[in-house]
Amino acid sequence: MRWHKTDVSQYVEAKEYIDSAVIPLISLDFSLDIEKNAAQNEILEILASQLERELTGRLMLVPSYYYIKTGNREVEISRLNNWVEHIKTQPFRHVFFLTFDSAWKKEEQALQGSLIWLPGIQSGEINSKEMQGMVREQVVQIGELIRSYW
Amino acid sequence: MSNKKQQVSRRQFLNYTLTGVGGFMAAGLLVSPLRMAIDPVLKHSSSGDFVNVGISVDEINDTPQRIDWTVEQVDGWYKSEPSRSAWVYKDENGDVVALSPICTHLGCVVSWEGSDQHPDHFYCPCHNGLYTKDGVNVPGTPPLAPLPVYEQEIRDGILFLGNPIEREGA
Numbered sequence: 001m002r003w004h005k006t007d008v009s010q011y012v013e014a015k016e017y018i019d020s021a022v023i024p025l026i027s028l029d030f031s032l033d034i035e036k037n038a039a040q041n042e043i044l045e046i047l048a049s050q051l052e053r054e055l056t057g058r059l060m061l062v063p064s065y066y067y068i069k070t071g072n073r074e075v076e077i078s079r080l081n082n083w084v085e086h087i088k089t090q091p092f093r094h095v096f097f098l099t100f101d102s103a104w105k106k107e108e109q110a111l112q113g114s115l116i117w118l119p120g121i122q123s124g125e126i127n128s129k130e131m132q133g134m135v136r137e138q139v140v141q142i143g144e145l146i147r148s149y150w
Numbered sequence: 151m152s153n154k155k156q157q158v159s160r161r162q163f164l165n166y167t168l169t170g171v172g173g174f175m176a177a178g179l180l181v182s183p184l185r186m187a188i189d190p191v192l193k194h195s196s197s198g199d200f201v202n203v204g205i206s207v208d209e210i211n212d213t214p215q216r217i218d219w220t221v222e223q224v225d226g227w228y229k230s231e232p233s234r235s236a237w238v239y240k241d242e243n244g245d246v247v248a249l250s251p252i253c254t255h256l257g258c259v260v261s262w263e264g265s266d267q268h269p270d271h272f273y274c275p276c277h278n279g280l281y282t283k284d285g286v287n288v289p290g291t292p293p294l295a296p297l298p299v300y301e302q303e304i305r306d307g308i309l310f311l312g313n314p315i316e317r318e319g320a
Contacts, residue, residue, distance in 0.1 A: 010256070014256055017256055053259065054258065056258050057255055057257050057260075059276075134264065
């Protein structure tokens with residue numbers, strides 16, 4: 001389920017079946033790494049939407065959470081936990097964070113959801129066959145990981 | 151002297167020019183209706199929206215395999231290339247069957263023998279939906295309708311698929 005009108009209206013009718021939420025965590029960085037940052041943002045969005053396609057009937061893809069990479073992590077953690085609390089009132093049983101930013105790995109304990117950290121895919125040609133294959137492979141594995149929580 | 155030089159009279163000259171200009175105008179008016187009349191002949195023979203999915207019939211055997219392809223789609227003001235998937239196999243008569251992988255329950259993607267507990271079935275990982283090999287839902291599992299079947303055409307040994315057709319529930 002995506003955060004779109006048609007999907008959400010289906011969600012409202014079948015709430016009891018959709019018990020997992022995925023929040024992509026996307027960092028914003030206008031410094032030297034701006035290009036790499038943008039590429040990772042693009043890939044993460046593709047990954048998240050492909051993942052949603054595979055598991056539509058049980059997964060809600062929440063709008064992405066954007067934050068400034070060099071910003072105050074504690075503030076972000078408390079905001080994220082607010083998101084999780086809000087989402088869990090729906091009832092959602094599982095909340096997953098999807099990110100390329102390894103800095104979250106250290107803060108994993110403080111987050112009230114399961115962190116799925118992916119080693120960043122090096123910026124290559126996004127529409128190339130290799131990239132598509134890699135994304136598909138990643139999606140299968142993330143899907144398996146999520147299913148192991150069900 | 152002057153009579154001999156004047157081979158085209160004023161009247162004749164006007165006649166010629168008027169016929170010429172009139173003829174051009176008539177031809178101009180006729181072009182569009184003519185173009186419309188013969189239009190069907192000029193059109194490409196696009197029988198429906200069948201797409202080459204990149205697999206030849208020889209490559210298909212009796213074990214379902216997943217194929218992915220993209221179709222071009224114009225949706226309001228954006229053009230997109232949504233990807234589509236199908237499970238294809240040959241049934242016992244040797245006919246090609248192409249099933250949509252979209253679970254009829256809530257739209258997850260099913261996979262052939264996706265669960266070790268259910269061999270010879272399509273399995274939906276989201277809520278344990280099951281379908282037999284022909285795509286018919288197993289009663290007692292969440293889905294209420296069989297998997298849709300793609301319209302298909304075989305041209306020169308290559309598989310072309312159209313739109314998925316929904317089927318009545320079992």
